[in-house]
Amino acid sequence: MTSRRSRVPGTPEPQSREGRWLEQWLERSDQVVYGVVALLFLVAAVAMAGYAVEYFIRHARDGFPVQLVTFINDLLLVLIILEVLGTVRSYLLTGTTSLTPFLYIGIISATRRILAIGAATTLGEASTNATFHRQMIDLGANAGVVLALALALFLFGRLASERATKSDDEGQHWQ
Numbered sequence: 001m002t003s004r005r006s007r008v009p010g011t012p013e014p015q016s017r018e019g020r021w022l023e024q025w026l027e028r029s030d031q032v033v034y035g036v037v038a039l040l041f042l043v044a045a046v047a048m049a050g051y052a053v054e055y056f057i058r059h060a061r062d063g064f065p066v067q068l069v070t071f072i073n074d075l076l077l078v079l080i081i082l083e084v085l086g087t088v089r090s091y092l093l094t095g096t097t098s099l100t101p102f103l104y105i106g107i108i109s110a111t112r113r114i115l116a117i118g119a120a121t122t123l124g125e126a127s128t129n130a131t132f133h134r135q136m137i138d139l140g141a142n143a144g145v146v147l148a149l150a151l152a153l154f155l156f157g158r159l160a161s162e163r164a165t166k167s168d169d170e171g172q173h174w175q
Helices: 017-059 064-094 100-122 129-173
Strands: none
Touching: 017 064, 064 100, 100 129
16 A cells, blocks of 8 residues: 655655555554544534524623624634634645645634724723724734735735646647
């Protein structure tokens, strides 16, 4: 049985039967652990979504705007968990990971923080000018993070598109 994951360049193939057995056992163990982690992320996402809905329904009358922002914040956390789950699934299927899901996770995380700051500011939680100033700096920093990660996502997608086009062009050259 050969591994579906590519070997590190320069790493020799195990020569002994025991070495091949150990490599296969470690490969299967790796898949089992990743599978368990994937299931736990799925359970966490479902539990968090259920909790968010239940909490929102129970507390919607206790200051609806605050509860709505909390609900959206909780749903964004569910999206983050699902993005991580998607990364684990991708690793299980292909044996590789990608930068893209982590860029999305960063964007969603910064967006969650922006919503929290916006809610706090709207509700007048900035009792002093210094607190308000810190919140505005935090807001600006998170907006900068969103823009930087969006730019990275755009450039990463553009690079992938150029590679695909180049690969297609090379394939046509040989036909």
